[in-house]
Structures are given as structure tokens and as C-alpha cells.
Amino acid sequence: MVRILGIVGSPRKGGNTEIIVRHALEAARSVGAETEIILLAENRVEPCDGCGVCSKTGKCRIDDDFEHVFNRMTEADGLIFASPSYYESMTPHMKALIDRSGTFNSSAHSRTKFDGKVAGAMSVARRTGLANVWTQQLLFILSQKMIVPGIKSYANAVGSTKGDVLKDPEGMETSWDLGVAVAKLAQKLE
Numbered sequence: 320m321v322r323i324l325g326i327v328g329s330p331r332k333g334g335n336t337e338i339i340v341r342h343a344l345e346a347a348r349s350v351g352a353e354t355e356i357i358l359l360a361e362n363r364v365e366p367c368d369g370c371g372v373c374s375k376t377g378k379c380r381i382d383d384d385f386e387h388v389f390n391r392m393t394e395a396d397g398l399i400f401a402s403p404s405y406y407e408s409m410t411p412h413m414k415a416l417i418d419r420s421g422t423f424n425s426s427a428h429s430r431t432k433f434d435g436k437v438a439g440a441m442s443v444a445r446r447t448g449l450a451n452v453w454t455q456q457l458l459f460i461l462s463q464k465m466i467v468p469g470i471k472s473y474a475n476a477v478g479s480t481k482g483d484v485l486k487d488p489e490g491m492e493t494s495w496d497l498g499v500a501v502a503k504l505a506q507k508l509e
């Protein structure tokens with residue numbers, strides 16, 4: 320059975336990003352996948368400081384929750400990255416995870432950890448930055464040689480206060496479709 324991991328890049332627990340990720344994961348389960356969720360709000364992942372230690376030792380020298388999150392990413396067959404728009408960009412929480420995991424993954428010790436995984440990218444905004452935020456995450460996905468399920472590899476929904484995305488039926492529907500697409504492609508590649 321394939322395992323799909325959703326990573327919520329919002330520091331706000333129970334918010335709109337978490338809602339669309341849980342919806343996508345429910346969709347993945349509906350087609351037979353196992354799912355897991357990580358809230359970056361509950362995990363401390365500091366920014367990469369470019370020290371280069373990981374490329375020599377295969378270990379990050381920053382003592383926080385990164386290794387725990389990274390290990391769960393490497394164990395999954397499919398990854399869903401999701402972030403709200405913070406001044407048109409992904410949150411610093413998601414950016415820190417992306418920088419740390421990309422740098423770590425490109426070290427000689429762990430080059431193939433993301434190769435061939437299936438992935439998708441999601442975003443939420445009150446109004447602006449939606450495409451920018453999923454594009455930023457999608458470019459990371461492609462840089463790591465992950466595989467995307469075409470047009471269903473990105474989704475977004477609009478909302479400001481917690482729960483607003485539930486009033487965006489098209490956003491919820493495309494989130495569901497992304498969950499199904501990521502799970503089905505992972506199953507095909509299994």
C-alpha cells in the first residue's frame with residue numbers, strides 16, 4: 320500500500336491549509352492509500368545556514384525537528400507540500416524545510432532520497448500569491464526529481480479566517496483531485 324504524506328506549512332493549527340491538506344489526504348485514502356500529516360506548526364525546523372556540514376558528514380548540525388520530518392518524507396511514496404501565501408510567498412516554515420531537505424538530499428550521502436517519489440503542491444491565500452506559492456513548491460519538487468501528476472499536481476483555495484476554504488467549493492474539489500492523482504500515480508509506480 321502506498322503512503323502519502325501531507326506537509327502543512329502554516330504556523331496556524333487547524334487553519335485553511337490544514338483543511339485542504341486533510342481533504343486531499345482523505346481523497347488519497349478513498350483510493351486505497353495510507354496517509355500521514357505533518358504540521359510544521361508542531362515541528363521546529365530552523366532555516367538552513369549553509370554551513371555545508373551535511374555534505375561532508377550526511378548529518379545536519381542544527382539540533383531541531385528537521386531529521387524527524389525528513390525521515391518521514393523519505394519513508395513516503397507521495398508528498399503533498401502546502402503553504403498559505405505570506406506576502407505572495409510560501410511561509411518561512413515551509414521555506415526552511417525545503418532549504419534544509421534539498422541541501423541535505425543533494426549531499427553525497429543521501430542523493431536518491433526523493434528520486435521517483437510522486438508529489439503535489441497546494442496553496443491558500445486570502446486573495447493574492449496563490450500561483451506563486453504552489454509554483455515555488457513545485458519547482459522544489461522538480462529540482463529533486465520527483466514526479467508530478469500533470470495538471471492535478473497543483474491546487475489552491477481561497478480563505479482568510481479559519482475554515483473559509485470550506486466555502487470555496489472549487490478549491491476543495493481541486494484539492495480532492497490532487498489527493499487522488501498523487502495516490503494513483505504512486506500506486507502505478509509502486
Ligand SMILES: Cc1cc2nc3c(=O)[nH]c(=O)nc-3n(C[C@H](O)[C@H](O)[C@H](O)COP(=O)(O)O)c2cc1C
Nearest residue numbers: 329331334335336403405406407444445446447478
Ligand atoms: C504574515 C501574513 C501574510 C499574508 N500575506 C498574504 C498575501 O500576501 N496575500 C493574501 O492573499 N493573503 C495573505 N495572508 C492571508 C493568508 O494567506 C490567509 O489567511 C490563509 O488562509 C492562511 O492560511 P492558514 O489558515 O492555513 O494559516 C497573509 C497572512 C499572514 C499571517
